[in-house]
Every structure is written in C-alpha cells, then in structure tokens.
Amino acid sequence: MTTIIDGNEVADGIQDGIASCVETLADEGVTPGLATVLMSDDDASETYVSMKQRTCEELGIESYHHEIAPDEPASTLFDRIDALNDDPAVHGILVQMPVPDHVEKRAVLERIDPAKDVDGFHPENVGRLVAGNARYKPCTPHGIQKLLAAYDVETEGADAVVVGRSDIVGKPMANLFIQRDAGGNATTTVCHSRTKNLAEKTRNADVLVAATGVPEMIDGEMVGEGATVIDVGVNRVEADTEKGYELVGDVEFESAKEKASAITPVPGGVGPLTIAMLMYNTVKAASLQSGIAVDLP
Numbered sequence: 001m002t003t004i005i006d007g008n009e010v011a012d013g014i015q016d017g018i019a020s021c022v023e024t025l026a027d028e029g030v031t032p033g034l035a036t037v038l039m040s041d042d043d044a045s046e047t048y049v050s051m052k053q054r055t056c057e058e059l060g061i062e063s064y065h066h067e068i069a070p071d072e073p074a075s076t077l078f079d080r081i082d083a084l085n086d087d088p089a090v091h092g093i094l095v096q097m098p099v100p101d102h103v104e105k106r107a108v109l110e111r112i113d114p115a116k117d118v119d120g121f122h123p124e125n126v127g128r129l130v131a132g133n134a135r136y137k138p139c140t141p142h143g144i145q146k147l148l149a150a151y152d153v154e155t156e157g158a159d160a161v162v163v164g165r166s167d168i169v170g171k172p173m174a175n176l177f178i179q180r181d182a183g184g185n186a187t188t189t190v191c192h193s194r195t196k197n198l199a200e201k202t203r204n205a206d207v208l209v210a211a212t213g214v215p216e217m218i219d220g221e222m223v224g225e226g227a228t229v230i231d232v233g234v235n236r237v238e239a240d241t242e243k244g245y246e247l248v249g250d251v252e253f254e255s256a257k258e259k260a261s262a263i264t265p266v267p268g269g270v271g272p273l274t275i276a277m278l279m280y281n282t283v284k285a286a287s288l289q290s291g292i293a294v295d296l297p
C-alpha cells in the first residue's frame with residue numbers, strides 16, 4: 001500500500017520544537033523577529049506571506065510585514081532592505097519571490113545581510129551550503145529532508161532525481177542530496193527542460209523530487225515501482241470551485257500513487273514544511289545573533 005506523506009503532521013511536530021526554542025530565547029529576553037517584504041499583487045504570494053505571518057504569531061515570533069507597490073522603483077525595495085538590515089529587532093528578512101520584472105532578483109538577494117537571510121538565497125549562504133557548512137538551508141529542500149527522515153526514507157546510496165533547477169528548490173535540493181551527512185549521500189541527477197529522455201531518468205529514481213512548475217507533468221509512467229515521490233508544485237488551475245481554482249502538483253497524483261511506495265499530496269505535503277523551516281531559520285538567526293543557544297528540532 002502506498003503511504004501518503006502527511007506534511008501538516010510533520011510540520012506541526014517541528015513547530016512544537018520551534019515553540020520550545022522561542023521560549024528559551026524569551027527567558028533570556030529575546031523575541032525572534034521576521035520581516036516579510038511583499039512587492040507583488042499576486043494572490044498566491046499574498047497567501048504565502050499571510051501564512052508566514054500567521055505561523056509566526058502562533059509560535060511567538062514577531063512578524064514585521066512590509067508591502068511595496070509592484071510599480072515602485074527597485075530603489076524603494078533596496079532602501080527597505082537596508083533599513084531592515086540595520087534593525088536589531090529583525091533577525092530574519094524574507095523578500096517574497098517572485099519580485100516584479102524591473103527588479104533584478106539577484107540584486108535583491110545580495111542586498112540582504114547574509115546573517116539575516118533566512119531564505120538562504122544570498123550567494124554567501126549558497127556558498128556555505130555547497131561547501132557543506134550551511135548556515136540557513138533553503139526552506140523547501142530542508143523541509144523535504146525533514147519529510148524523508150520522518151518517514152524513514154533512506155537517502156544514503158539512493159538514486160535521487162530532482163526535476164527542476166530553480167535557485168529556490170532544484171539547485172539547493174541537489175546540493176543537500178550530495179552532502180556527506182544525514183539526508184544526503186544520494187547519487188543525484190538533476191533534470192530540466194533540456195533533459196533528453198526524461199522519463200528514463202525519472203523512472204530510475206528511488207527518491208523523485210518534482211519541482212518543475214508545470215501542473216501534473218510527472219505521471220505514473222515516469223515513476224519507478226516503489227519510488228518515494230516528493231511533489232513540490234503548488235499550481236492553481238481553473239476549476240468549478242468556490243475560489244475558481246484548485247491546487248494541483250507537478251505530479252499527476254492518482255497515476256503516480258499506483259507506482260510509488262510513498263508520495264506527498266498537494267496541498268498538505270511539502271508546502272507546510274516550507275513555512276515550518278522558515279520559522280526554524282528565523283529562530284536559528286535569533287540564536288546566532290543573540291549568542292543564546294537553542295536546541296533546534
């Protein structure tokens with residue numbers, strides 16, 4: 001029987017551990033602070049930022065939300081980041097992606113103080129991750145490692161196939177899979193839009209991570225018997241529902257489930273872990289900046 005991986009349950013367990021860390025910091029007079037910056041009218045981005053704020057509130061993390069109209073010049077965003085870099089109450093800064101086309105994404109990521117870069121996207125933090133000395137692991141791939149560990153999915157010696165090479169998921173996921181530590185030691189293949197014979201590669205995966213951004217691109221025919229399938233996609237497709245859309249992953253769930261030994265659903269799979277690991281990084285940032293040790297989950 002196929003195991004349906006319950007992301008909400010795993011995220012709740014991690015968040016309980018994070019709440020204890022917040023108490024430890026509070027006992028020493030430190031409240032972790034996360035600044036979220038939204039420069040977009042996109043509904044999904046607004047939803048994700050609200051979810052982040054709500055989770056902060058639940059865990060006792062102070063959230064500072066900033067909205068910048070998408071037609072403002074890039075300098076408005078840079079000035080805001082500079083102010084947040086200088087604010088001692090803010091331990092972590094997150095600029096919700098994507099930013100508008102006229103704002104250069106790399107310049108945004110490089111503007112954030114790497115000590116406060118709780119997304120782990122600044123080149124200094126990317127370099128640390130690649131070197132095997134991560135400070136802040138990017139939230140989604142780190143969450144996927146937590147999901148695999150929670151369901152005893154062994155990565156050591158496994159064939160891991162990552163479909164997608166984004167800076168947010170694909171690249172850091174592949175880097176974590178090849179590290180010489182728990183959750184790593186996998187023989188890792190990264191596939192993308194120019195990959196030839198994609199199905200041949202995906203069928204070979206013991207652990208298949210789909211992060212393509214293309215709704216239901218990976219179907220059962222592309223999944224090997226007994227694989228663990230991790231679906232990162234959260235795509236809104238038009239549907240006759242109250243909201244006018246439904247959420248589907250990058251994996252065609254029903255056909256992939258027939259082949260997989262374990263699979264994440266959408267929603268309720270990887271998504272909740274993205275938020276939980278952001279809280280983790282924020283508390284880690286507060287701990288590093290205050291010098292107060294915490295026992296992270």
Ligand SMILES: Nc1nc2c(c(=O)[nH]1)N[C@@H](CN(C=O)c1ccc(C(=O)N[C@@H](CCC(=O)O)C(=O)O)cc1)CN2
Nearest residue numbers: 048094095096097098119139234267268269271272274
């Ligand atoms: N600065 C960043 N921007 C973006 C990131 C990121 O990690 N940092 N990741 C994605 C979006 N994302 C977080 O920002 C995100 C996506 C999905 C979820 C989630 O919990 N999804 C739910 C469904 C939610 C819904 O109803 O729409 C689920 O899958 O169960 C959380 C965070 C791009 N931008």
